[in-house]
Amino acid sequence: MRLVPEIPAEHAERLGSLEVALDGERMKAVLEPHARARFGAGFVIEAIDIAVRRRHVNRYVVRYAIRGRTGARGRAQRFAVIGKVLDRGRGETLHRNMGALWEHGFGRGAADRVAIPRPIEYLPELALQIQEEVGGSSVRDLLKRGPDPRHFTAAGRALAKLHRCSVSLGPPRNVEDHLARCHPRHPVLAEASDAWAEAVGRIVAGARRVEPRFGAVVATPVHGDFHLGQVHVAGERAWLIDLDTVGMADPASDLGNLLVFLEDKARRRAAVAPLMEAFLDAYFAAGMDRGILARVPLYQALTHLRRACKSLRRGCDGWQDRIRGMLDLGVAAIETAERQWP
Template identity: 25%
Template sequence: MISSVLSDSKLSFLIAAIDPTMVQACFQSHVSVWVGDNAKIAIYNIRVVRHKFGKRCLIEYDVEVNHAGTSEFMTWMGKVRAKGLDRTSYQLQCKLWQQGFEANSSDGISVPEPIGTVPEWQMWLQRKVPGTIATVLLPNAEGHTLAHRIAAALCKLHRTQILPDRHHGIEQELAILHDRLDRVAQQFPQWQRRLERILDECDRTAGRIESPHVCGIHRDFYPDQVLINDSRLYLLDFDLYTTGDPGLDAGNFNGHLIEQGLRSFHDPAVLASQQTAFTERFIHQSGAAVLDSVETYTTLTLVRHIYLSTQFPDRQPFTEQLLELCEQRLLHPKFRYF
């Protein structure tokens, strides 16, 4: 992966971002507010974790921060974007940290601590937190309890008063689905009429959603975005944070659970009880009026997974099963997994 980074002309500055000497000097200069003016930073290891050529990169830095002879060891995650420093995501992380999502929050719900920015590398830094993603833990015996906790964490996020300028509504969601399923139809022309019917039903179903209460939403909320460390739960990756219908986040989460059940256990209903626990807690805290929205966005998420399944070799065997599942949900409104 290092060789890929070194050959990426759109991210050519990463040559410096993976050089320990240059990183140490740069961090010492840029994150003094966080570490303290008299603290010393030492870099022990650098790992390129993910690299999407010409677009973005995720780098981990093992760091020692020394305060007056006392050392603290930690890992920082540097998020790099080719089109420029993502100040919006960094500032959002800072606001969440300051408004109840700090490391020792009393409710056990946090976000990773923001560290600072390195503008010349188009990078912002956050502290890496330990834990296991919810995708792994939800199928276990404690999955129902965990689903309750995740719903509470999502509702906490929705209650914040952090409202970005951008908005994502049902019109934008349907536009994405039409675009993605058109691509599937080009790849599998034998399914074109079935896909067109699914899109028609999606349009009709979405048209019945009442105007939602708009709040700040994650917009990419699913079990991989939740990290569990004993009694503490961390919410991750707010790159798509926007204003929108809170039911989108809950529906997206449930849709991913159904897809996970199908792909990992060959049974789309295997995690139904976890869905029920999650949805009941979410509706209890958000209000019954959002239930139709949750159900609709659950279906729309599954429809989007038809396209997503075509993009990964290990998911392609499930494309037609997802197609059939979406047909069943849309043509038989009583068909639900919660």
């Protein structure tokens, strides 16, 4: 099976290795050394089923389901790995950061059962990073089956562990770095409609005023795009995944991003509110300082702005009303931040 969509020309031009990365026959030679390290020198890959999980002009996430055996009479073996085709340089950084986390308490044998996927290899000639596929289901998918505070407790523990990790993952990010993640950039959103320009300006100017008022904030490892889809849970085990944006920043930035998503769900589903509390209780019980919450509104405002820019890019049904709503929430959040940090 090959669940591979047609590759847009823009994607193929920017990610020049996609032709190889999405070809099962050519990927046999790429993945066979890893398969042989796992099953023995005589292991032969018979087939690779390829499924594109996510795609963007600068990022493809691919699942490789591998089937093979050792010798003609050997028992068939099946396993899967995840491949990420990224802009050159980004995959190398991802692999290095994952390796550092793996060595600083997030390995498979972690005593607290909170881990990340094992980084297997980075192939610069293909701009391809390969990592193990983890088990369990995302907290987002588990929530669809029914509310269970245990899943949110696991997510809170996992994020707190990341924020308490002693590893250094590059220079700390600031408000300007967060604004740079808007795609398209926020001036494009402001120019798209006079009705939006004032709100965009208030959020951006407010964020730039508030950040210096925090004083010296200790940057910690952060996920950078933390939401319910980024934590997998199975029983007592939890995994943090999709670590492309991991780095160093104010830990409140991860909380702000998550709480925007959770509060949106809570407005539509009352059962989510106690789950938010379960998450926060577990997060702070793991040793995080509750004073972080005072800085969260700034990052909620930036998340609303980033989501509004994304809605402009995607142009889905009702996108104009959606942008207006996101900007209103962003303005409310930055006003809260300015009141708390006069």
